[in-house]
Amino acid sequence: MxxxxxxxxxxxxxxxxxxxxxxxxxxxxxxxxxxIDDGSTDNTKDVVLAFIERDQRIQYFFQENRxxxxxxxxxxxxxxxxxxxxxxxxxxxxxxxxxxxxxxxEKNTEIAICYVDPFYFKDQKGEQRFSNINLTDVSWxxxxxxxxDKIETVELLLEGNIMPVNSPLVRRNVINTIGGFNAHLNSLxxxxxxxxxxxxxKIVYLHHPExxxxxxxxxxxxxxxxxxxxxxxxxxxxxxDDYVRGQIDITPSLKRKFLKKNNNYLKYIYSYFIRIxxxxxxxLLISILKKSGFWLLVRSYKKAIKDFKKExx
Numbered sequence: 542m543x544x545x546x547x548x549x550x551x552x553x554x555x556x557x558x559x560x561x562x563x564x565x566x567x568x569x570x571x572x573x574x575x576x577i578d579d580g581s582t583d584n585t586k587d588v589v590l591a592f593i594e595r596d597q598r599i600q601y602f603f604q605e606n607r608x609x610x611x612x613x614x615x616x617x618x619x620x621x622x623x624x625x626x627x628x629x630x631x632x633x634x635x636x637x638x639x640x641x642x643x644x645x646x647e648k649n650t651e652i653a654i655c656y657v658d659p660f661y662f663k664d665q666k667g668e669q670r671f672s673n674i675n676l677t678d679v680s681w682x683x684x685x686x687x688x689x690d691k692i693e694t695v696e697l698l699l700e701g702n703i704m705p706v707n708s709p710l711v712r713r714n715v716i717n718t719i720g721g722f723n724a725h726l727n728s729l730x731x732x733x734x735x736x737x738x739x740x741x742x743k744i745v746y747l748h749h750p751e752x753x754x755x756x757x758x759x760x761x762x763x764x765x766x767x768x769x770x771x772x773x774x775x776x777x778x779x780x781x782d783d784y785v786r787g788q789i790d791i792t793p794s795l796k797r798k799f800l801k802k803n804n805n806y807l808k809y810i811y812s813y814f815i816r817i818x819x820x821x822x823x824x825l826l827i828s829i830l831k832k833s834g835f836w837l838l839v840r841s842y843k844k845a846i847k848d849f850k851k852e853x854x
Contacts, residue, residue: 542647544569544639544710545622549577549612550630554584556757561592561599563633569640574599576630577616580606610722610730617721625711627731632707633755641752642710649687653742654735656709657752658682663759674758682708684746692795694739699781699802701774702732707754709735715742723780728766728773733780740788775810778803779832804837811841816848 546564550557557576564574576589578601589601604615613627624646626639642655649655659682660670672680683703685694697703719737722730738744785791785799811829818825820842829838 542571542624542643543622544572544624544626544643545616545620546572546574546626546628546639547577547613547616547620548575548628548630549579549609549616550581550585550589551579551606551609551612552581552583552585553630554581554588556631557585558588558592560628560630560633561589564628565592565596565598566636567634567639568637569643572598572639573620573622575616575619576601577612577619578603579608579612580604608724608727610724610726614721614724617716623713625713625716627706627709627711629707629756631757631759633757634707635751635753635755637751638753639710641749642747645747645749646710646712649745651743652687652745653712653715654709654738654744655747656704656744657747657749657754659705659708659754659756661756661758663757670755674756676758682746684748685744687745689745691739691743692791694744695736695799696802698732698736698739699799699806702729703735704731705754705756706731707756709744711738712742718742726773726776728769729777733777736777736781737784740784771810771813775807775814778807778810782833804833807833807837808841808844811837812844812848815842815845820845820849 548557548560561574564572576599578585578589586601586603589599593599593601600619602615602619604612617625624643628634638657642657645655646652660672661674661676662670663676672678683697685697685703715738718741723733726733735744781803782800785796785803788796811833814825815822826838826842829841
């Protein structure tokens with residue numbers, strides 16, 4: 542089965558060579574390696590073209606800068622694999638990752654997405670690996686078993702993202718059904734993608750000591766920008782409300798349960814914004830009212846007041 546590896550790249554010429562070395566060394570050879578240059582102004586193109594001379598499985602496409610999601614979506618359009626592997630231009634995969642995941646999915650046809658353990662490494666120091674982005678050995682990733690049903694999977698994803706984007710291998714029919722990444726999201730677009738997939742497809746964690754992904758942690762990592770991530774979570778959670786309400790195959794009581802859980806997270810986000818902007822930030826309060834209604838505004842405002850009092854402000 543052909544596997545498409547989709548690699549968006551924006552001004553990562555200093556990393557893309559390492560990433561391409563990594564993927565062409567995969568034990569699984571039936572690959573198409575698609576690099577989407579998202580408007581780079583560095584030497585990305587020259588690096589990739591040099592690799593194409595070595596390995597004809599690599600393809601290079603350029604687009605004007607439109608962001609990570611749009612680049613991945615362009616890669617999806619150009620790809621034809623039965624399975625899809627997303628990989629950022631500064632990250633890597635274990636040598637047998639794709640082979641092990643393909644074999645697993647071929648044997649377990651009811652599973653649409655299988656994901657593996659992530660390890661994090663410091664910029665230019667790949668030998669020492671950690672279990673989370675804070676560079677400690679505390680594992681953060683939830684692990685869905687084959688026994689987990691759709692409700693359990695969705696509930697877990699309502700709490701937050703469950704895997705980095707290069708962890709899973711994805712069947713093509715998932716993308717054909719739910720579409721690509723939301724290009725309006727500047728961060729957490731992968732969480733949004735997995736959540737949409739969870740309403741229709743089975744997602745399972747695969748434990749194998751030789752199947753894992755590697756995520757580089759450096760100053761330009763988008764996930765290191767806390768405020769940006771909070772704003773992105775707010776955007777995704779507003780979309781979650783629409784996703785839940787649009788489901789026709791779950792009961793009204795279950796919808797209410799999902800919406801209540803999501804609103805509790807929105808309350809914490811809104812109260813944080815109110816504390817940052819101040820209790821009298823009228824434009825913010827009006828925005829919350831329009832997006833999430835009167836009662837969630839009241840709950841968020843009360844929490845902000847309570848937090849101010851705790852801090853003695």
